[in-house]
Amino acid sequence: MKTTIIRMDNENIDHKALEAAGKVIRSGGLVAFPTETVYGLGGDALNPEASGKIYAAKGRPSDNPLIVHICRVEDLFKVAGDVNEAAVKLAEKYWPGPLTMIFKKKDIVPFKTTGGLDTVAVRMPDNGIAAGFIKASGGFIAAPSANLSGRPSPTDADHVIKDLDGRIDMIIDGGPCIIGLESTIVDMTGSVPMILRPGYITGDMIKAVTGSVEYDPAVISDVPEDIRPKAPGMKYRHYAPKGELVIVRGGRDEVRSYICAGIDEDLKSGRRSAVLSADETKDDYKVAALVISVGARDDEDMIARHLYAALRRCDDENIEAIYSEDFSTPRIGQAIMNRLIKAAGHRIVEV
Ligand code: AMP
Ligand code: MG
Numbered sequence: 001m002k003t004t005i006i007r008m009d010n011e012n013i014d015h016k017a018l019e020a021a022g023k024v025i026r027s028g029g030l031v032a033f034p035t036e037t038v039y040g041l042g043g044d045a046l047n048p049e050a051s052g053k054i055y056a057a058k059g060r061p062s063d064n065p066l067i068v069h070i071c072r073v074e075d076l077f078k079v080a081g082d083v084n085e086a087a088v089k090l091a092e093k094y095w096p097g098p099l100t101m102i103f104k105k106k107d108i109v110p111f112k113t114t115g116g117l118d119t120v121a122v123r124m125p126d127n128g129i130a131a132g133f134i135k136a137s138g139g140f141i142a143a144p145s146a147n148l149s150g151r152p153s154p155t156d157a158d159h160v161i162k163d164l165d166g167r168i169d170m171i172i173d174g175g176p177c178i179i180g181l182e183s184t185i186v187d188m189t190g191s192v193p194m195i196l197r198p199g200y201i202t203g204d205m206i207k208a209v210t211g212s213v214e215y216d217p218a219v220i221s222d223v224p225e226d227i228r229p230k231a232p233g234m235k236y237r238h239y240a241p242k243g244e245l246v247i248v249r250g251g252r253d254e255v256r257s258y259i260c261a262g263i264d265e266d267l268k269s270g271r272r273s274a275v276l277s278a279d280e281t282k283d284d285y286k287v288a289a290l291v292i293s294v295g296a297r298d299d300e301d302m303i304a305r306h307l308y309a310a311l312r313r314c315d316d317e318n319i320e321a322i323y324s325e326d327f328s329t330p331r332i333g334q335a336i337m338n339r340l341i342k343a344a345g346h347r348i349v350e351v
Contacts, residue, residue: 003165005157007173010128015136017172018129022136024169025050030057032146032160033133034174035125037098037183037199038153038308039160040069040143041168042133045079048112051142057167060149065115066142067100067183068122071134079109079120079140086210087188093209096126098183098200113142123183129174145182146171152239152308152343155180159312180305181335187216187230195219196230198335200304219338239343241311243274245322247344250351256284258351259323263287266321274314276324278303290317300329304336311343 006021008014021031028050031042041058043050045068055062068079073091077083080103087101105120114120125131134141145153148163157173164171184199186206194214195203207213216230246262248255259275264287266273274290282293292310295302307327314322324344327336341348 001166001169003161003168004170005161005173006170007157008129009175013128013132015132018132018136021133021170021172022138025137025141028053029169030054031133031137031170031172032154032157032164032168033130033141033143033172034157034177035069035127035130036178037125037181038155038177038179039146039157040067040125040130040141041146041160041164042069042137042141042143044138045069045113045140045142046108046110046138048110051110051112054142054144057164058144058147058149060144062112063115064144065117065121066113066144068109068113068120069130069134069141069143070122070124070139071096071131072139073124075139076103076122076124079106080104080122081106082189084188086193089209090186090188090193090206091124094201094205095124096131097124098126098179098181099123100183100185100197102185102187102189102196104189119187119189121185127174129172133172150240152241152311153182155305155308159308162312176305178305179301180308181332181339184335186213190214194230198332198338200332200335202331202334219334239308239311239339240345241314241319241322241343243272243314243319243322244347245311245324245340245344246347246349247324247326247340248349248351249326252281252284254351255325256281258349259285260287262321262323271320272318273321273323274317274319276310276322278325278327281325285323290314290319294327297329300327300332300336303327303329304332307336307339 100123185197
């Protein structure tokens with residue numbers, strides 16, 4: 001299949017091109033599009049065949065549900081049942097934005113879109129291109145992240161092209177994503193909102209609106225198999241680079257000694273290694289062939305924005321061993337570390 005690539009930016013939206021993209025969706029095709037979190041791989045959420053194509057293009061297990069993206073808050077009520085007051089308040093406060101809410105699904109949403117579940121995940125992205133594209137497509141776009149299953153999520157159109165060129169109809173290149181981590185997922189079907197996947201919208205931000213919040217235990221656990229996550233996608237290997245990633249936690253000197261000793265060993269055995277560091281510590285690892293700084297320690301937005309591109313760069317450079325510092329920053333550190341720990345297959349060394 002030939003993949004058409006169209007380019008635009010949020011200050012200069014090409015509505016005619018978005019109409020063409022909408023036409024692709026209406027005829028059952030697939031279009032990758034930018035959002036503020038990561039790039040999504042979109043199909044018509046109300047067309048089971050389109051959802052089937054999304055799973056096939058990504059190589060995604062069919063029990064891993066898709067998120068339904070909307071561009072008008074009122075459209076929520078067409079796909080979701082039992083929308084409670086807390087959800088309405090959260091939508092008022094954080095939509096459009098990086099918050100996905102789970103509700104009882106309405107019949108109009110095919111089971112193919114929800115991975116067989118009777119619930120539906122809904123989000124309204126905060127990105128003008130995404131909003132225009134969803135509107136031109138009829139209002140309901142099913143989309144997971146636009147990467148091959150298991151790979152780090154795409155935060156730039158180049159990442160999408162690398163994974164999906166030739167497998168989908170169209171890619172809208174809208175430049176790099178501002179946030180760089182997937183949305184927060186909150187289950188709204190119980191009496192208290194429950195966070196299934198941490199993201200830019202934190203538990204405190206949700207609690208400030210609803211008065212209470214709970215966490216799926218799998219969100220805070222470092223241990224892989226003991227707890228089964230409620231968001232089906234969280235049980236699969238995710239966000240993973242090809243090289244073996246290990247997170248090294250501890251004081252600066254101890255982390256430096258451990259990583260530099262590891263790199264020495266790698267050099268002796270001919271393994272190509274890399275380090276993910278903060279700006280402040282990037283010169284600690286001079287022995288490494290590749291040191292990627294993801295940002296200053298006090299700029300956690302920057303760290304989040306650069307994380308996936310850093311993991312993908314390791315793949316591009318055929319890196320076999322990756323050592324990462326810990327990025328447990330105050331606000332979105334939980335989301336950053338949730339992704340990094342999964343990418344590391346839960347390999348964490350305390351020094
Ligand atoms: P992705 O953003 O590519 O990881 O895909 C969407 C994520 O949303 C997956 O991790 C899904 O498990 C999660 N998700 C979508 N629908 C539901 C749902 N009804 N219940 C729980 N999690 C969901
Ligand atoms: Mg994904």
